[in-house]
Amino acid sequence: MEGGKLGTILITNDDGIDAPGLRALVQSLVVANLFNLQVCAPDSEKSAVSHSITWLHPIAAKQVKIDGTTAFAVSGTPADCASLGVSKALFPTVPDLVVSGINKGSNCGYHIVYSGTVAGAREAFFNDVPSISISYNWVKGKSDLNDFTLAAQVCLPIISAVLVEAKNPSYPRKCFLNVDVPTVVPNHKGYKLTKQGKSIIKMGWKQVTSETEGQKMSSDMTNTDTDISKNFDPSSVSPEHLLFTREVRGSHLDDDESDYRSLQEGYITVTPLAALSHAEVDCQAYFKNWLQSVPGPSSL
Incomplete structure (x- = not known):
């Protein structure tokens, strides 16, 4: 790797390129001096746009100055930014890892469906690039901007470990990781592997x-x-x-050890996600029997 660094990381988000969460993440990665950094993020806030993409018109990319990185502000969605960033159309190489965040607010349970932050990581996954989405459980009246820096710092070991482990042929390519950091970061209980809940x-x-x-x-x-x-x-x-x-x-809220429940208990939740969601087993069984009772379509 260049300069002995672990690899190249592409940073994106959905809160926009000027968002404090993204800037805190980038600054923490720059200070670590372990990575080559690229930024490709929306030029304005694109929260809750889910996995929407720009299809009917071109998007614009403007280079901006963020120390320690090569950065572009893009007039598209988080999924657009991740797709453009890994395409080799904007940067000369494909990154080794895409990190989307740090989002202001948790992304757990069903809210993952709405999240542009998670979509940025999912789009990288679609393009066979390992990825992580990171969110901080911001609570009005308790949180401040320094908490984004603390959240970035507690996620650095995961980011570094994924960069190293992703080179291993056994690293799973059928999922990406969604990480949520609890509100009181210094009192976190450590990493906990969780599943997406239904909150x-x-x-x-x-x-x-x-x-x-x-x-x-x-x-x-x-x-x-x-x-x-x-x-x-x-x-x-x-x-x-x-x-x-x-x-x-x-x-x-879920009652079991799902992502949001564990986050509220103070854990840094690490949740593997896939692009495809499968219906519950009982739904499959029900509709298998039900479909057999539906009259067959008439010939046209």
Whole structure:
């Protein structure tokens, strides 16, 4: 490796290239001086865009200065950034590892489906590049920006270990890793291998009378404020339009040793994820019998 370093890491995220979580992660990796670093991240916040991609028009990449790295801000989604970053179209080589994060707020349970942070790692996985998504369980009123640096530091051993182990033919290529760091980082209980649970915030909709209503939505799971007005264009709303905003109506948490439950207990959760989700066994059995009872399609 160049200069005796462990390998090349591509950093992306969904909070945007200026987000404190990404900057803390990059700074910690630069200080470690063990890696060659590339950054390819959205030029603005792209939270909760899941695995959406840009298809109908080109995306723009602008080089920006981040000390110790070669960095680009991209007008696309996290999945776009990961795909472009590993393609050899933007950088001359394919990275050895993609790290997506550090996200402001946990990504556990069903919320993994919505996460742009996890999608960045998943897209790398689609392209046969080992990857890790990292999230910090930010709690409003308890967390501060220094916690991102602490979260990065406790994840450095995993990042280094994956870089080394991924060269081993036995390293599993059918999954990628999703890591969540607890709120009080110095009091963490260590790494814990977990499984994706079924925790989720229950959300509904309420009608509002103007674009200024409900501009901030607070999650009772992540306790982060999301300013939904930032990408809102008031001129796009005519008087005859009805306006609706999301609102939190409760949550469902797992009772077993799933990712979110373990995170709340103070563990740094490490959850292998796959791109394909398989239906529960009882669902397969039910629909196997059910389908046999459905009348066959008529000939056309």
